[in-house]
Amino acid sequence: MFLPEHYEFSCPVKINSGNRALEHLPFELDTLNARKPLIITGKNAAGRGLVDIAIDAFKDSGITIGIFDGVPSSPDLKLIRELYTIYRDRGYDAIIALGGGPVTDAAKVLNIVVSGEPEDLEKGAGHNMIKKPLKPFVMIPTLAGSGYETSRYAFFEGRTYSSHYLMPHLVVIDPRMTTAEDAMTTAGASLITLTHSVEAYVSPEKNPLADSYAFPAIRFVMEHLVNVIRNPRDSNGCLALANAHCFAGCAFSGTAWGIAHTLGKAIGEACNISPGVCMGIILPHGIEMQHSRGGRHISDLLLPLAGSDMYAETAEDLRAQKAIDILLDFQKDLFTISGGVIARTLEGAKVPKEMARDIAKKSVGYGSEIVGMDDFLKIWEHAWEGS
Known part of the structure; x- marks a missing residue:
């Protein structure tokens, strides 16, 4: 087995995978000191009934959740401003991305903003420009992803953000959410x-x-x-x-x-x-x-x-x-x-x-x-x- 003279590796991602893994989400959020998450997703996931499955996981948990299902295929700054206002004014304390690709990019970018100030979005672009931990971030993947969901990268309006702080704290892989599309x-x-x-x-x-x-x-x-x-x-x-x-x-x-x-x-x-x-x-x-x-x-x-x-x-x-x-x-x-x-x-x-x-x-x-x-x-x- 190959061992280099020097290497660095960091992966803060916890993965929960298996039947009814979503039902453990309220407990996992509690360990992250989160009691009011905002779930963001797109119309595709909502139309396939995936949002309803996610909502059912919080039944009898005592946790208040918010739902935003309007993430488009190409998120823009207007969307992030809208999400920032919703997150701030309604007192959410965590972000859950249901889906992949643009949903995850939007969630990561939103987390930069809600964890600091709106101007941090511009300052955070580039390699390792995010200097502190962000708010609790959970990902619920589907198979319609971009391949970057658990990575340190986010891509937004021509900018690349690269930081281990962008990686989700938790990934919940539930077979009810991972059905194949085309x-x-x-x-x-x-x-x-x-x-x-x-x-x-x-x-x-x-x-x-x-x-x-x-x-x-x-x-x-x-x-x-x-x-x-x-x-x-x-x-x-x-x-x-x-x-x-x-x-x-x-x-x-x-x-x-x-x-x-x-x-x-x-x-x-x-x-x-x-x-x-x-x-x-x-x-x-x-x-x-x-x-x-x-x-x-x-x-x-x-x-x-x-x-x-x-x-x-x-x-x-x-x-x-x-x-x-x-x-x-x-x-x-x-x-x-x-x-x-x-x-x-x-x-x-x-x-x-x-x-x-x-x-x-x-x-x-x-x-x-x-x-x-x-x-x-x-x-x-x-x-x-x-x-």
Whole structure:
């Protein structure tokens, strides 16, 4: 097992997962000295009856809750001002985010504001600019996430916030909340999870604690995503994927951004398509480039990707290439079982080829320490063609 000469890792997230996990929420809030939480969510969760399930968890608890179900797909400053006024004037003392993606980003940004002053929103942007703990923050995930829910990151109006204080104090994973939606939504979130956990596992900043989160995240996605796409009613598979999303966010927060994350995020933003699918397409090609550069941990990746039997059966000098081949085959499997909805190449995802240089330039601007402009363009070429 690899032990670096020096590493840092912090994960304040407590995870409660299992049947009727929501019913423990009043007790958990009490341990956080919270008695009046504001639940924020979007219309999708409300329309699917998830808000009613969350409300029932507080029955007979004596806790007063508030509900705001109007978080849009792109939260803005007007929304945060509205939520800040509601939170302050009605005396709430905690935030519960029901759902993922924009809901979680809005909750994290709101927590910056209600934990200090409104101007802290501008001061807090950037890396480690939030200097003190925030109000109690609980996350109730669904499968329609962005992959950043448990991470140290929030993205809001073009700004990136990065602080361990943004990570939720508690995540409650209840199978009633983690039912699968359409194939693209489920795959998009899970491929971000796979990318974050794989790249954490082979990162130059790899460490034993990040590995402890990345390993089960990889295993759960590899074991369950294909089955959940085939059978969205696979409740155990959906629960495993929700757990994987949470684990990967913690691993991602303790390591550097990788190639597939960086380029996939840039493509998704520039082309308004699923960043998760883009990351999944790019991932094997990014790992292959790391391997060609002497990446020392690539062969280790075979163990979480394929399990102990295949790892033991494969010669040590063949394990890295086997891991890359498995990632390529996994993307092909998703393409096949989804009837082509989940693309296996950037061309298939309808990414304009002529945008390659501009997007690669933006990727370099994200600060990847692993590759430069020419490297991103080479990876793009392989991912666009699927070669």
